[in-house]
Structure formats: C-alpha cells, structure tokens
Amino acid sequence: MSFLFNAVVIVLAIALVVGMIIAGIYNNLIRKRNMVDNAFYSIDVQLKKRYDLIPSLVETVKGYMHHEKDLLTSIADLRTRALGSNDLNDKVKLANDISKGIGQLLVSVENYPDLKASQNFLHLQASLNETEEQLAASRRFYNSAVAEYHNAIQQFPSSIIAKRSGMQPREYFFVPDDQQAPQPISFN
Amino acid sequence: MDSARDFEQVYASELKPALLSLESRRKRVLRDGLFTFIPAAISITGLIIFFTSDRLLPSYIYIVSLLVLTVAVYFGIRCYNGNKDYLAAFKQLVMFAVVKAVDPDLIYKPFESVSEADYKKSGLFKDNYDRFRGDDLIQGLRDKTVFCFSELHTEEEVKRGKSSSWETIFRGIFFIADFNKDFHGRTYVWNDHDSKLNPLSNIFSSFDDGLEKIVLESTEFESAFKVYSSDQVEARYILTPSMMERMLRLRNELNTPVTYSFVDTNIYVAVPFTTELFEPSLFAETGKNKLKGYYETVRAIISIVDELELNTRIWTKQ
Helix, strand or coil: CHHHHHHHHHHHHHHHHHHHHHHHHHHHHHHHHHHHHHHHHHHHHHHHHHHHHHHHHHHHHHCCCCCCHHHHHHHHHHHHHHHHCCCHHHHHHHHHHHHHHHHHHHHHHCCCHHHHHCHHHHHHHHHHHHHHHHHHHHHHHHHHHHHHHHHHHHCCCHHHHHHHCCCCCCCCCCCCHHHCCCCCCCCC | CCCCCCHHHHHHHHHHHHHHHHHHHHHHHHHHHHHHHHHHHHHHHHHHHHHHCCCCCCHHHHHHHHHHHHHHHHHHHHHHHHHHHHHHHHHHHHHHHHHHHHCCCCEEECCCCCCHHHHHHHCCCCCCCCEEEEEEEEEEEECCEEEEEEEEEEEEEEEECCEEEEEEEEEEEEEEEECCCCCCCEEEEEECCCCCCCHHHHCCCCCHHHCEEECCCCHHHHHHEEEEECCHHHHHHHCCHHHHHHHHHHHHHHCCCCEEEEECCEEEEEEECCCCCCCCCCCCCCCHHHHHHHHHHHHHHHCHHHHCCCCCCCCCCC
C-alpha cells in the first residue's frame, strides 16, 4: 500500500515538474511572440507618423516643383493604399515604395533652391529625418525580436511546444538595397 | 578646434614666462620642505634620546629639541601653504593659458568639477560612493553642442575587520554633452567586464530597475560593451549602426575603456585615466612636453563632440 502511495506521489511530483517546465517554456514563447507584436506595433506607429507628414510635404513642395507632378501623385496614392492595408507583406512593400519615392523627392529638391531654403520645408525635412531614424530603430528592434522568436520556435525543446501551439514564423522587415530609406539630408 | 592657437606660439608667449615665475615658487616650497624635514628629524632624535636615555640628561636638550620642533612646525605650515599657493598659481597661470590655447571661448574653473547630481544622474557607476573629489572643470559650446567635463575621482570605503581602505570607483575625465536627438528613457553602454562601472553587476536579473538587455547587430560592439535600456526602440534610435562605429572608434582612439550613458537628453562619457591630470609635480620642473600633453588631452576630450558627430542636428532637436 505504502509502495503504491509513494509511487503515485513520485509520478505526480514528476508530472508537476514537467508541467511547470512546459508552462515556463510556453510562457517564454508567448513573451517572445508578444515582443514581436510590440515591435511591429512600434513600426506601425512610425509608419503612421510618416504617412501623416506626406500630405504637408506634398502640399509644401507642389508650389515649387514643376516637373515632379507624377512623383507627387504616386507618393500620395501609395500613402492612401498603405493606410488601408492590413497585410504585413503589403505594408512592408508599400513602406519601401514610399521610402523610395520620398528619397527621389528629396533628391529633386536640390534643383529648387527656394524650396530648400523655405522654413516650412526645413521643418518638414527635420520631421521626416526624425521619423526615418525612429522607423529604422523600430525596424531593427522588430527584426531582432523576430530573430529571437525564431530561435525559440526552432530550438529543441521549445520547438515541440511551438509546433503544437501553432506558432508560425514571422516575416522579417527587410529594406531592399536599392530601396534604402532616404538618407537624412543635412540642412547646411 | 578652429580657433585653436598654435601651442608653440602660446608656449613661447605665455606658458614659458608663467612657468619661470612658478619655478621660484616651487623651489621655495621645496626649500621650506627641507627646513621642515631637517629640524623635525633633529628635534625628534633629541626627544627620543632625552626620554629613552638611562642617564639623566640635562633639561636643555629637551628645551632645545622643542624649540627646533617649533621651527619645523613653522616651516611645515609655510611649506603646506606654499604648496597650495603653487598649485593654485599653476592652475590659474599655466592651465588657464593651456585651456584658452585650445579654444579662447572655453570657461575654465580649476577648483570645480561636474556636479554630484550629474554624476549620479549618469547612472554609469555605483552611486554608493563615500568620497567624491574633482577639479579642472571646463565648459564650452562647440558649434551647436553645449558640453562640460572635469577630472573626477570617486571612491568607496571598504571595511575589513577594524581596518578600512579606499577603493576607487571611477578615476578619470567625466564628460557631459547635450545629445543631438531627443529621447525620454535611459540607455547605458557599459564595459563588458568591469564590475565597478556597472550598477547592475550585483543584480542577477537584468530586468530590475525597468532596464532590459539590448542585443545589437554589431558583433564588435556587442563584444566590447553591454547595453541596457529602458526602451528597446529608443536604444536603437540612439545607437544607430554609424553611432556604434563612432563609439568604438572613440574608445580605440582614446585607448582606454570608455563607457557611455544617455539620460535626460544628455550623453555622459566616462574616460578612465590612472594618473592625476593637469597637476604639476613638486619635485620636477614642469616641462614643455607635459604641458603639450595636457593641451592634447583637452583637445582630445573636446573632440568627442566631433567624433560622435553631436553637431549633426538634422532631426527635430536643434
């Protein structure tokens, strides 16, 4: 009787320990996945800030730029599409396209000295630089959170729990080399 | 330093005459030192003989010894005050000219240091220090960046049984500048292996105090520093890939384990030195090379502003 009782206690104790380990691993996975979500949210915030700047940017440069009407229209269209997009891949692609467009726009500004000197534009440019820098930081945080999450869902033993809980790998937020975010331009 | 004057020129016109006038003071202090040491030795010998001799010695030995001791005390006080005056004169005449040679607009306060409040705010070191000493405060504006730095020596008293000793927490130059980006959290870039620098060293969990360990992409940076911050995104906003490169380069150029913190829109840079800076030696004449060394040190510290490109104000903070 006492042997059976001891055996039951031991089995229960082992089950409890194993259960706690599994719960620990699961919580860790959830924490990492939440971190990815938080990081993506911080990108979203910065993208939103950038999209908020675009109407003022287009409005400010429109009066000066005479040969870039198409570019301005395409940036405005991309912004409208980006604001309505919910798909990650789509968001990334649109964000990269907008980066490229703004980059081209800032290069064209060099041809318009009056625009370059305008206080309104200088202020906008500082805000854009700020958002780009913040966006780059958010993107780096997101990618590092994704890398950490991927390690967790691919390494044994957490990979088993991840698989059973249906945890899927996430996309990295890459910026293609030819579509790097516009480089900050100095005021001087 | 665009407005830096040529050291050679300043040396010939200002430093050399100042050093010459100081030289006579230095010799006077040394002479007073000698006049303290010899009578003190004679009187102490006399007193020892008087009190330890088996025979009864005449009392004039005692009286003369005391008189000689009075002479020693007189010269001792003169020597102490003379040394203080000599140090003050060195700072006011020589170091002042050295600092102005680097940039005439710099403000030099020889007997002040960065404040204890700033030191604590930097969060770079354990703040349970027992002794806080510093001098040679230099303040200035380099283009758009306000900065200040001073020599600093903080210590803690370590008690072992009945005896206690002083252990250095930080000794070197403590530099503070206005950072070129706005931020709200705290980010610390500590050395990888230095328990004195890192207030978290005694805490096993890195998540205490609201700080998180930040893992950055640069393996070189990761192997040199450990980064903790209250905000994952903000840490990366401050520590951009190019900023990390510049911070590593500065550390290599100064050839000392520099550490950084970013708190309250300021950057704090701790540059450890093992020797006392900007102080003359009493036992040797201060030469041109030593002053040139001080001049170069002041320049190197101010160049942190340029090295870290703190004047690049292209973001919303102007």
